[in-house]
Amino acid sequence: MSAPTAPVIAAGGLDEESAADLAAAALALARRFAAGATLWCVSPSWAPHAHHVAVEFVHPVVVGKRALPAVAVTGPDPVAMARVSVRPGDVILAVAAASDPEVCSMMRRAQAWGAATVWIGNGPRPPAGAADHVLWLEDPDPALPVTGRFVLLYHLLWELTHVCFEHPGLLTPADPECEGETCVTCGDEGRIGEVISPRMPDDGRALVRTATGRELVDTLLVEPVEAGDLILVHAGSAITRLDGDGA
Amino acid sequence: MTPESTGFLYPFLEAEEHDATSLLADLAASARAKAAESAALQHSTLQECAGQIADAADMIAERFAAGGRMYTFGNGGSSTDAATLADLFSRPPHGRPLPAWSLAADQAVVTALGNDVGFDLVFSRQIIAHSGGHDMAVALSTSGNSADLTLALAEAKRRGLLTIGFAGYDGGRFATDDRVDFCFVVRSQSVHRIQESQALLGYRIWAAVQHRLAGGEGPG
Numbered sequence: 001m002s003a004p005t006a007p008v009i010a011a012g013g014l015d016e017e018s019a020a021d022l023a024a025a026a027l028a029l030a031r032r033f034a035a036g037a038t039l040w041c042v043s044p045s046w047a048p049h050a051h052h053v054a055v056e057f058v059h060p061v062v063v064g065k066r067a068l069p070a071v072a073v074t075g076p077d078p079v080a081m082a083r084v085s086v087r088p089g090d091v092i093l094a095v096a097a098a099s100d101p102e103v104c105s106m107m108r109r110a111q112a113w114g115a116a117t118v119w120i121g122n123g124p125r126p127p128a129g130a131a132d133h134v135l136w137l138e139d140p141d142p143a144l145p146v147t148g149r150f151v152l153l154y155h156l157l158w159e160l161t162h163v164c165f166e167h168p169g170l171l172t173p174a175d176p177e178c179e180g181e182t183c184v185t186c187g188d189e190g191r192i193g194e195v196i197s198p199r200m201p202d203d204g205r206a207l208v209r210t211a212t213g214r215e216l217v218d219t220l221l222v223e224p225v226e227a228g229d230l231i232l233v234h235a236g237s238a239i240t241r242l243d244g245d246g247a
Numbered sequence: 248m249t250p251e252s253t254g255f256l257y258p259f260l261e262a263e264e265h266d267a268t269s270l271l272a273d274l275a276a277s278a279r280a281k282a283a284e285s286a287a288l289q290h291s292t293l294q295e296c297a298g299q300i301a302d303a304a305d306m307i308a309e310r311f312a313a314g315g316r317m318y319t320f321g322n323g324g325s326s327t328d329a330a331t332l333a334d335l336f337s338r339p340p341h342g343r344p345l346p347a348w349s350l351a352a353d354q355a356v357v358t359a360l361g362n363d364v365g366f367d368l369v370f371s372r373q374i375i376a377h378s379g380g381h382d383m384a385v386a387l388s389t390s391g392n393s394a395d396l397t398l399a400l401a402e403a404k405r406r407g408l409l410t411i412g413f414a415g416y417d418g419g420r421f422a423t424d425d426r427v428d429f430c431f432v433v434r435s436q437s438v439h440r441i442q443e444s445q446a447l448l449g450y451r452i453w454a455a456v457q458h459r460l461a462g463g464e465g466p467g
Binding site: 013014016019020022023024026027046047048049051052055056059061062142143146147148151152155156158159160163164167168169170 | 264265267270271272273274275276277278279281282283285286289323324326327328330331332334335340341349389438439442443444445446447449450453
C-alpha cells in the first residue's frame, strides 16, 4: 500500500504568493548587502535556526559564493543586543511565531534603527506591516519549525539572494531615498524614533534615535517618556507614543 | 557572468538593467521549482527509509526507556540541524521530553578540544566523557565523510552506544562503515535539499519514538 503523494508535495511546496514574497525579500536583502549591511539573525525559541541562517551567509556551501556578514543573536536579551549592534541599513531576520514578544519588540524598533526586517514563521500571521518581508507558512502545527520547512525558506532566501548578485544593475534602487517603506524624503510626516535619553541635561529635549541618526526631540506632548520608548517624530517634536512596552 | 552566455535569459543583464520585474518573476519561479524538488525528495526519502525509521525508533525507544541519553552532532549548518533534533527530543511540542543534547552547543568544550587535541576529536572526546551503554550517538552530515563525525561514531560504537548517521549523496563513509548501526541516506547532490530532507527524517524518527514510548506499536 503506497502513501498518497499529493499531500506531501503540497505541504512542502510553495504557493505563488509565498514565492513572490521570497523573491522580493531576496532582492531587498541583496541590495542591503551590496550597500554594506550586516544581517542579524534572531530566533528566541529555536536558536539553531538563527545559527543556521548566519552560517549559511558567512560560509556558503556553494564554493565560490561570496561570504556575507551575518550574525546570530541568541543571548538572554536579544533586543538589547540588537539595539547596540544594528546600524542603519542593516537587516534583521527573525524565525519566530507572530506572538514572540522579543521579536515583536525588535520588529517595531527596527524602523527607528534604520533596519529592514524579514520575518519567517508559521501559524497566525503577524499584523500587516509588522515586518518589511513576511515569509509565512499558514500551517499552525507547533512541530512545523522542526520539519525542515523553515530550513527550506531560508535556504531559498540565500540561494535567491546570490542570484541577485548576478544582476548588479538592480542592486541599487532607482531612488535610494525612497526604498521600501522608510522614505526619507517624506519622513517629516512622522518618523519612528526610540528614546535614548528622556531629557538631555542642558537642553531639556530628549535624545532620540531614528533611521537617520540621533537627534534632539521635544517630548512635551507625550510626557513622560523613558529610555526605550518608541515615539513618532514630526518636525522636531514627538507627536505620539507608539507602544507601551518600551519601558 | 558574461552577457553572451545568459543574454537570451536576461535581456537587461548588466549594469544598465534597471527594471527588476523580470528578475523577481524569475526568482519566484526558481523558488517554486526548488521547493517542489525539496518536497519530492522528502517524499522519496521517507519512502525509502520507512523500514529503517521503524527499526531505529524501536531501538531508540528501548534505550530511552532504559535511561539512555542521545548526543547529536554535526558541522556547520548540520550542527544547527543536530541541535534542532536534540531540542525536539528534549523540548518537544507535545509528548514526553527525553534527554538529548548537541555536542556542538558548548563553545568552551568545542574550542578547548579543537585547540588541545585537534578538531577531528571534538565530538569523540565528548563521547568518551559522557557516554554510558544505553546512550545513542546521532551524527548529521551531508557528505557522510567528515572525520570528526566518523571518529565519534566509531568511539560510540566501541562503547556500546547505538550509532546513527545522516548523510547525503551516496552515503559516504557512513554507509559502508559497519560501526554505523543506521545510516539514513538522502539521495541528492544538493547540500540544501539534503538538509531539508534530513530535518524531516529526524522529525519522523522522533514521532515514531514518541509513539512507541506512549505504548503504541507499528509504524507510528
